[in-house]
Amino acid sequence: MIRFVLRRILGIFPILLVVFTFSFVLMRVAPGGPFDAEKPVPPEVKRNLELRYRMREPWCEARFLPALQGVRSPDEERALRRASPWASRAERVCTGLFQYGWMLGNYVRGDFGPSYKYKDRSVNEFIRAGMPVTLQLGLLAVTFALGIGLVAGLVAAVYQNRWPDHLAMIAALLGISVPNFVLGPVLILVFSLGLLWFPPARWESLSHVFLPGLTLGSAYAAYVARLTRGGMLEVVRQDFIRTARAKGLPERLVILRHALRGGLLPVVSYLGPAMAALFTGSIVVERIFNVPGMGRYFVDAAINRDITLAMAVVVVNAVFLLVANLVVDVVLGILDPRVRYE
């Protein structure tokens, strides 16, 4: 088991390398650069910036397109590149490889590099600021999802086709189909502005986390409820449940001891990707409740073509997904003794 976990942890790194490489290539290939700013900067400044962020590599320029080094204006550069497209392409690939190596080296040292957009801040600063917020929010949402979802699903399964079941499943349907940008404002209206129980926005105390956590967790709670119900109903049909009843066990033991483990397997499998999604932040919920989490960085980074920030968010999300899946596999193994670790 420990060996299995260690092996899986080691296995995460090659996957991360693939994710890193893939998102790097996407970022490079996508048209437009971070310094194609609305208001043009003087060519010298732009060139120095590009050198600093390794968008230019003097060695590559000298090797493939020496004329570039003398170029001053974007128009001149464009004309030059059009004149010798193959050399231009080679120069780009060469520069890209250098940049790739540079960023990879930084990542290995845990340094996500400088933000392209906010030139006085590092990507690490953004993540350090946003990640705890997103983690708290995600953790609360997972707690809601599990707390509400498991109980509702269990009740629905035990009272199959009777009113508690119908009630729970209607609630679940609502939870899945009502979008967060509707649910959030409704919760604010009722609980903040109406009942004055919770603050409507900002991020200062635990009570600020409650409504966004509930909003974010509601759809997941609904899924968990449906999966729990389905899983339980599946297990309850099994022969060994009939055996448990034939043994004269009280219904409480039949459900909680004999049926629950098997019934939870689908929920646990679902929790891996669900937790990864929750821990990467939600732009909608963050906007509604004015929460300074990771979600908005992701969107901002993409809009601003802030390559380093966007890549860092992607890689951090990948880490979450991989770790969540590892945790899920371990929990599945604990729940189901037939699972073999190899």
Next chain:
Amino acid sequence: MSELLLQVRNLHVHYPVDGGVSRAVDGVSLDVRRGETLAVVGESGSGKSQTMYGVLGLVPRPPGRVFGDGAYFEGEDLLRASERRLRGIRGNRIAMIFQDPMTALNPFLTVERQLTEVLEVHKGLRRKEARNLAIEMLAKVGIPDPERRIDQYPHQFSGGMRQRVMIAMALLCRPSLLVADEPTTALDVTIQAQILELLRATRREMDGSIILITHDLGVVAGNADRIAVMYAGRVVEKGPSREIFESPLHPYTRGLLASVPRLDAEQKAPLVPIPGQPPDPSRLPSGCPFRPRCPAATARCAQEYPPTRSAGPEREVACWVA
């Protein structure tokens, strides 16, 4: 102390189905005496299992419906007993083992957990005491190295060993009635013989009764004192084992006997399966339900269900022509 341990009278188990009702059990009467083995025999779907589920309160209700004139176990009518009372009897006074030990044991729990909980619930034992008794019982049913194996999960046991675990689980509370529902159907032939031998030894030792449910008359021979033959939710013939084998009365019983290889006697006639299929219990034919497959059917058989009549000191049969 009455000689009869279990007396089932006119038991019905019905399930609602589209546009009607499925009569899984349609008026079954059975007697089980103390210390005897009663074999309940019939093709798949004839209602053997459902009869026992009806007696033990294991029919899912809803949708199922169970009613009848009574199911008296040690003088108490189980059809009218509370669920709580039934729970106290199930696994304790009446224990059941099932066809497929692969699926009848919980794959998520250790054998220890599944054995000890029976003693905890029925005898109020603490886990430690229960564990010691469970180890003893595992040894008794022939599981080697029980101290170690008790902490394993069912998938770590072979099919035959699993059925032994099931039997150990059933015997923990020393039940006076053991219901073995096709206990050997899922096992290899050699393992079958071992499990049957274990059941025989068990009955000698526990001095209780066994209901042996099977569709295989080969399993019945040498293992049962009396036989009840079921067809389409009813008992069509009843009698001492030897008499049924030697002079079957009902055409269905004769058909069954002709279709199984005999273990105890030389094969006289070639094996012939009964033609056709058993009826769907929600669409029974008029009159005798065996009539469409019966070689001896007459016009009368299509009109009226044959009443059960006595055919000798201990024999009953429900047939117009027998």
